[in-house]
Amino acid sequence: MSTVAYFRKLFSSQAATSLGAFGGSWQVQSRADISTGTQVHHELNLSSGIVSIQPESDVYVMFSAGATDANSVNNDFHYAGDGLRKHPLSIPKGLQLGDKTTPIYLHIKQITSVATKYCRIVEH
Numbered sequence: 001m002s003t004v005a006y007f008r009k010l011f012s013s014q015a016a017t018s019l020g021a022f023g024g025s026w027q028v029q030s031r032a033d034i035s036t037g038t039q040v041h042h043e044l045n046l047s048s049g050i051v052s053i054q055p056e057s058d059v060y061v062m063f064s065a066g067a068t069d070a071n072s073v074n075n076d077f078h079y080a081g082d083g084l085r086k087h088p089l090s091i092p093k094g095l096q097l098g099d100k101t102t103p104i105y106l107h108i109k110q111i112t113s114v115a116t117k118y119c120r121i122v123e124h
Contacts, residue, residue, distance in 0.1 A: 029121040034059060037113040041067055042106045044091055048123035051106055052088045055081030055119040058111040065095045065102055071109040078111065081119070 025047065032040040034055065044051060053061065060076040062069070079087050089106075096102040108119055 025124060027123040029123065031118040031120050032108060034108060034110040034117050034119050035115055037110045039070060040106075040108040040119070041069075042108070042121060043067070044104050044106055045123050046100065046103070048091055049093075050088050050124050051091055052086050052122045052124070053079065053106075053108070053119055054083065054086045054121075055079060055108070055110075056083040056117040057081045057114050059119060060109045060111060061087075061089070062107045063089075063092050063095060064105055064107060065097075067103070067105055069105070069107055071107050073111075076107075076109075081117075 025045075027045060027048065029042065032042060034040055034057070053059070058081050059079050060071040060073060061079055062071055062076040079085075091104055091106075093104070095104050106121070110117060
């Protein structure tokens with residue numbers, strides 16, 4: 001099942017529309033491979049206001065203006081993951097420092113290295 005089909009099945013069209021209305025769109029991204037503790041750097045769409053993640057295992061998450069910044073086990077938020085929980089996160093637009101063309105990146109790192117795990121990402 002494709003990621004788009006998965007999210008269409010997961011959320012009713014009414015729920016998807018109301019969530020998408022906040023950021024102006026509903027953009028299902030390719031799932032991120034977080035297998036064996038891989039560090040993932042995802043550039044967010046400048047028009048998005050919220051990003052929702054659905055990790056298959058526990059992850060550390062942070063935002064930054066740096067494309068390759070690394071997650072910190074001491075400082076970053078820890079989100080539980082079982083493939084069912086969805087975590088909507090507000091995108092911190094303050095990282096753009098007044099320049100609305102500066103990209104903001106979402107950084108995700110699996111906490112316990114487990115083979116073949118993914119994190120689904122939806123921007124809205």
